[in-house]
Amino acid sequence: MNWRRLHVDTRPLRRRDFRNLWLGQMVSTVGAEIAVVAVPFQVYKLTGSTALVGLLGLASLVPLLFVPLVGGAFADALDRRTVVLVTETGLAAVSVLFLVNALLPRPHVWALFVLQSLAVAVYSFGRPALASVAPRLVPDEELAAANSLTSVYSSLSSVAGPALGGVIIATAGVPWTFGIDAATYAASLLVIGWLPKLPPLEDVDRPSFRSIVDGFRFLKGRQALIGIFAVDTNAMVFGMPSALFPAIALHRLHGTASTVGYLYAAPYAGALACSLLSGWCSHVRRMGLGITVMACLWGAAIAGFGFTTSLWPALLLLAVAGGADFYSAVLRSTMLLRSTPDHLRGRLLGIEFMQVASAPSLGDLEAGVLASLTSLRFSIVSGGLACVFGCVVTALALPKFLKYDAGSDT
Numbered sequence: 001m002n003w004r005r006l007h008v009d010t011r012p013l014r015r016r017d018f019r020n021l022w023l024g025q026m027v028s029t030v031g032a033e034i035a036v037v038a039v040p041f042q043v044y045k046l047t048g049s050t051a052l053v054g055l056l057g058l059a060s061l062v063p064l065l066f067v068p069l070v071g072g073a074f075a076d077a078l079d080r081r082t083v084v085l086v087t088e089t090g091l092a093a094v095s096v097l098f099l100v101n102a103l104l105p106r107p108h109v110w111a112l113f114v115l116q117s118l119a120v121a122v123y124s125f126g127r128p129a130l131a132s133v134a135p136r137l138v139p140d141e142e143l144a145a146a147n148s149l150t151s152v153y154s155s156l157s158s159v160a161g162p163a164l165g166g167v168i169i170a171t172a173g174v175p176w177t178f179g180i181d182a183a184t185y186a187a188s189l190l191v192i193g194w195l196p197k198l199p200p201l202e203d204v205d206r207p208s209f210r211s212i213v214d215g216f217r218f219l220k221g222r223q224a225l226i227g228i229f230a231v232d233t234n235a236m237v238f239g240m241p242s243a244l245f246p247a248i249a250l251h252r253l254h255g256t257a258s259t260v261g262y263l264y265a266a267p268y269a270g271a272l273a274c275s276l277l278s279g280w281c282s283h284v285r286r287m288g289l290g291i292t293v294m295a296c297l298w299g300a301a302i303a304g305f306g307f308t309t310s311l312w313p314a315l316l317l318l319a320v321a322g323g324a325d326f327y328s329a330v331l332r333s334t335m336l337l338r339s340t341p342d343h344l345r346g347r348l349l350g351i352e353f354m355q356v357a358s359a360p361s362l363g364d365l366e367a368g369v370l371a372s373l374t375s376l377r378f379s380i381v382s383g384g385l386a387c388v389f390g391c392v393v394t395a396l397a398l399p400k401f402l403k404y405d406a407g408s409d410t
Helices: 016-036 038-047 050-064 067-077 080-103 109-131 140-171 174-194 209-219 223-238 242-252 257-275 279-283 287-305 311-339 342-373 376-397
Strands: none
Touching: 016 038, 016 080, 016 140, 016 174, 038 050, 038 080, 038 109, 038 140, 038 174, 050 067, 050 109, 050 342, 067 080, 067 109, 067 209, 067 342, 080 109, 080 174, 109 342, 140 174, 140 257, 140 279, 140 311, 209 223, 209 342, 223 287, 223 311, 223 342, 223 376, 242 257, 242 342, 242 376, 257 311, 279 311, 287 311, 287 376, 311 342, 342 376
16 A cells, blocks of 8 residues: 555645645634634523524524625635635634623623624635635645645644633633634734735626526536535435434433533544545545545444444444545535636635535434434434435436546546
8 A cells, every 4th residue: 555645645735825824724723613612602601591502503504595605706706815814804803802792791692693693604705715715826636635634624623622612711711712713813814914816817707696696507517516515415414413412422322411522523533533644535536436435434324323322433433424524525625626617616615615514404403303203313324324325316316426537627
């Protein structure tokens, strides 16, 4: 085995602009994840209501359904560096407002909901521009490596950030989490300011409803792109049982609140481990086939998780699922960027982010309702098997997706 092809491909880090962007985003992402636990903690501390904590998800879901589409249109029409710079400035400002509210003698609950929705809206607006910067900083043959490297800090932040946030809340208080989050944006703003300008490469329509529709119109008849969305939506709707983790931890595994945290962290831990062994992704040509295989592995691991009755097998299977999802995500993102012309990348990435961010909420709904009508095991196992079945159906219905060859981009 060629081990050099297995470990993470670091070639993009040799390019100064990408390296600076990567370092800045790593710092700010860790800061953001530290603050992630503070908002639901504050809401519960102030109200004692789990229902209100649950409604925070609704405050996040609403902007996710349309803001990425608008942000994608702006990303294609304007200088992408400027869009990202404005977005990061806005996120820093929202963190400061969270801090101000936390420092009040009696923080306002309504402010937490408003700021949560605002933070998601600002991030969703800038996400397509940020995601479409890499193709302008690295050559096509390094896109998979760039996506893998981005996922390294994303996975690390998802594992370590909430844990650090909990420690900081316990030792220093909630305001410190928001203060650290706001401070970390300084690194991101600094490196974004160092990037070269990234204006559109050709004439692009001004942001409008028509330009957003053009993004959806581009998908028509392109099986390779449709397959990306179909496979991931299928996996998230049927194979995402995270809403059941509290019940599984307490009643199936006979654990505590810490056990719930372990279940939520396990997929990200698996993704982090696989991100360090992602060099092979740079050499995959049959990306549609790779995405299908990894999504099937995700579904199979989730189905196996449904049968577990002890903690360590449960964590292992969730880690396997998270690793498979990581590889699938790298291949999906690379395939999308390679198959889309630069003047449409922002809009297509906006559509992708809307789908990726909202589908898990539907998965939570599906898993929760089915579990209430049947059982925890039936909901999880049937969802995992439905994920595998859906991947097979998608592959048969979209043969050009399955046969996509990165060497020819067809």
